[in-house]
Amino acid sequence: MTAGSTEPFEFAPAKINLTLRILRKRPDGYHDLESLVVFADIGDALRLVPGPSLGLDVDGPTGIQAGPADNNLVLKATRALQSQMSELRAGHFHLTKSTPVAAGLGGGSSDAAAALRLVARLNNLPPQDHRMVIAARASGADVPVCLDPQPRIMRGIGDVLSAPFQLPALHAVLVNPGVPVPTGAVFGALAAARSGATPFAEDDAASRCVEAGKPSFSTLIGALESSSNDLEAPALSLFPAVGETLASLRTIASCRFARMSGSGGTCFGLFEAADDARDAAARLAREHPGWWVCATILGSSFRDARATRGPGIQSEVS
Numbered sequence: 001m002t003a004g005s006t007e008p009f010e011f012a013p014a015k016i017n018l019t020l021r022i023l024r025k026r027p028d029g030y031h032d033l034e035s036l037v038v039f040a041d042i043g044d045a046l047r048l049v050p051g052p053s054l055g056l057d058v059d060g061p062t063g064i065q066a067g068p069a070d071n072n073l074v075l076k077a078t079r080a081l082q083s084q085m086s087e088l089r090a091g092h093f094h095l096t097k098s099t100p101v102a103a104g105l106g107g108g109s110s111d112a113a114a115a116l117r118l119v120a121r122l123n124n125l126p127p128q129d130h131r132m133v134i135a136a137r138a139s140g141a142d143v144p145v146c147l148d149p150q151p152r153i154m155r156g157i158g159d160v161l162s163a164p165f166q167l168p169a170l171h172a173v174l175v176n177p178g179v180p181v182p183t184g185a186v187f188g189a190l191a192a193a194r195s196g197a198t199p200f201a202e203d204d205a206a207s208r209c210v211e212a213g214k215p216s217f218s219t220l221i222g223a224l225e226s227s228s229n230d231l232e233a234p235a236l237s238l239f240p241a242v243g244e245t246l247a248s249l250r251t252i253a254s255c256r257f258a259r260m261s262g263s264g265g266t267c268f269g270l271f272e273a274a275d276d277a278r279d280a281a282a283r284l285a286r287e288h289p290g291w292w293v294c295a296t297i298l299g300s301s302f303r304d305a306r307a308t309r310g311p312g313i314q315s316e317v318s
């Protein structure tokens with residue numbers, strides 16, 4: 001496909017967990033959670049060529065990390081919607097990957113949600129069609145929140161979503177050290193650490209902060225400091241490179257807050273000014289040429305993201 005391609009297009013923004021509380025384990029083996037989720041103005045790009053055969057090809061800076069196309073969530077989500085609508089029109093997808101894989105950015109889930117939005121438009125389905133939600137839930141825990149990517153609190157196993165929240169623009173730097181962090185291994189380390197532990201409080205300061213109304217930048221930072229990502233400590237115990245990434249962000253004087261996103265290993269730093277974020281990203285890319293480093297903005301609706309935006313200041317992915 002050429003740069004001037006006119007096929008239907010969707011931007012699949014990277015998802016960031018500003019907080020992540022892992023609560024009780026359910027009888028079905030999943031965990032209830034609570035997470036304040038925002039989206040970045042960087043991500044992947046998905047196009048659809050309508051046709052009789054369902055297919056997918058993948059390219060882009062991190063396309064090789066995405067694995068076999070047949071296992072991609074783009075196809076899984078489309079098939080989940082097709083199972084409910086025998087006459088559903090689809091076709092061949094072309095995915096350009098710009099975000100790291102297995103990196104705590106919800107890339108595959110966001111790609112799947114973008115596929116559902118593309119197919120919905122092709123078939124004149126309203127975005128709130130219940131079959132879209134069913135297909136999203138069948139595709140993965142993070143896919144429902146990615147269907148309409150706006151700041152929200154995600155609860156349950158990812159299937160209980162708050163209404164969107166208004167947040168201040170969060171100038172950020174995303175950093176990934178190039179080490180895949182398998183979610184299963186991190187949850188295993190969490191379970192081992194919690195074995196026999198005293199039950200913990202489920203109240204989350206960041207959730208209370210955004211539910212009370214649009215917070216200022218400083219108020220939100222304070223709430224984040226009183227919250228957690230419960231997967232950060234177990235991820236650091238297994239993958240020291242994640243700890244190095246966090247330490248590098250925290251040495252930057254203008255970085256107001258840093259944390260790991262999701263199950264890792266991407267970490268984010270928050271800055272009050274866009275220039276500070278860009279300068280920090282440039283510095284980290286110089287100091288760590290094997291890391292994926294990107295300056296971005298978090299918190300706005302994905303509709304505000306510039307779909308043609310490049311990947312920002314980025315070193316070569318190792």
